Amino acid sequence: MEARHLRYALALAEHQHFGRAAASLGIAQPPLSTQIAALEREIGERLFDRTARGVFPTAAGEAFLVRARGALTEMSRARVDAGRAARGETGRLRLGFIGSALLDPLPGVIGRFRRTHPDVRLTLQELECPSAALLAGELDVAVGRGSPRGAGAEDLVTVPIGADHLIAVVSTAHPFAGRPSVGIGQLAQEPLVVSADAASTYLRPLFNPDPTVLDTAAIARDIHTIAGLAACCAGVGLGPNRMRMIARKDIWFCDVEPRFRLPDLRMSVRVTDSSPVLAAFLSVVRQNCADVGARLDDLLARHPAAAGR
Template sequence: MEARHLRYAVALADHRSFRRAAATVGIAQPPLSKQIAALEREVGARLFDRTARGVVPTAAGEAFIARARRSLAEASAAAIDAARADRGETGRLSLGFVASALLDPLPAVLSRFGTQRPDVRLVLHEMATSRSTAALVTGELDVAVGLGPPRGTGAESLVSVTIGRDHLVAVVARTHAYAGQRTVAPEQLRNQQLIVAPGEDEPAIAIGLRRLLGPDSWTLEAATVARDVHTIAGLAACGVGVGLGPSRMRLNARPDVWMCDVSPRTRLPDLTLSFRADDRSRVLEAFLDTIRADCPDVGDALDRRLDHSAPSDREPPLREAGPGKDR
């Protein structure tokens, strides 16, 4: 039994006439009569009565037609669902990210993607870069936004592209002695209670801070460890100490804190988007298209990574996150 047999039976039930039903399904009347007769033999029951009033479904025919309609509707829905999935309009995307990415660019990217792909289920995980790299390799994540290029086992199987750059800033309460300064020097930080992100989660940042303050500085050993950039700013606002974090914190500046650059300028690991090179998911492709739309500086570099244009190892210069003025 094929789908066409179901369509023939439904058309005959709707039109109560072999002639009209044949015209609807696009075949001649004699072949339609033969197909219905063959269908009745296969089912083992008479599905239609031929009467003076037209062709009328029997009780068996009514039961068959009800199921046939549902089957045809399901087949149509299956085709529609398959087409939508092929366009990346449905499915699931698992994204891991560091907290600073929620300052920029993830808010705009996730908002646009959610609007354009409302039926894609986004599964979001805040996690450290070292953890997200491992989760990408094992397939737990589809895409990750972390700090610096992926490292460790399996990192060579990933495609990565820089989506943002940062340098180190200090954040203090408005009542702090450093409030109002445009810059703060390393020697000014060495005698302060510092507030930093966990070094074991983002070791590249910890290494940079040790290089800035000196490997033997007690300041880092005694620092208050905050979970993320939002907590760093919050603790600084409470007067706990001097927070150190990425310049993109300026995008979500609070009125009760002051931010200034650390001088000399200390560059932090790049904000990096990574995914598996062999992932051919349409949903991932749609997400990357959203990245291209919201991060135009990234598009060319991403295409080069995917070999969609002339090969090159250079990336276009990216503007650092955050406005130019100190707060």
């Protein structure tokens, strides 16, 4: 039994005449009569009474037609659902990120994606090392600072989504408050507040030849904690320039001289992930992140689900 057999039976029930039903279906009358007869043999029941006044469903036919209408409706919905899934309009996306990405660019990306893909189940999680969770299969997208490291990193595709440089944040009661900038030598004389990954990796070259300055630094989970501890006079906080977006009256931001570029904010996905939802998300990232450049264009061009976008 095929969908066309259901449509034939419904057309015949509606028009109550083989000729009119056939015309509505765009086929000749003999093939319609043949198909209805074949359908009745397959069902094992007479579905229509053929009379001089017209063709009318039997009791068995009426019961069959109720199910036929429902089946065709479900088949239509199935086609719609399949198309939406293929376009990335439904499904699930798990996104992990570091806290500073919530200042920029994730608000624009997530907001636009939610507006354009409201039926996607979007799971959001702040993590200190989102790339590790991506490698473990716990995420579909990871946004962190610098390139992922460790076993399996070669199985990821990573693109930059934002450049940034280092700034300092202090309490408005601190001697640095009111200054437009502060030197690295001055910072080395102060108690510091930094994130764990900054202390262990990319800030070490900043304080050469004495990187032990960072060994006594207070460790904060995210930029909001850095700013909060600075406001408490716990030390001079060091973080990305996008930290200036934190609105507090009790802190002051200073440029760090000479300017120290931080590792790029980067987005990583698995090379083998062909999810249409991921392709849809990457397209939104491309529209919102000017820094992403041709590298994400290349990734989108090669993504199996992104063809034709």
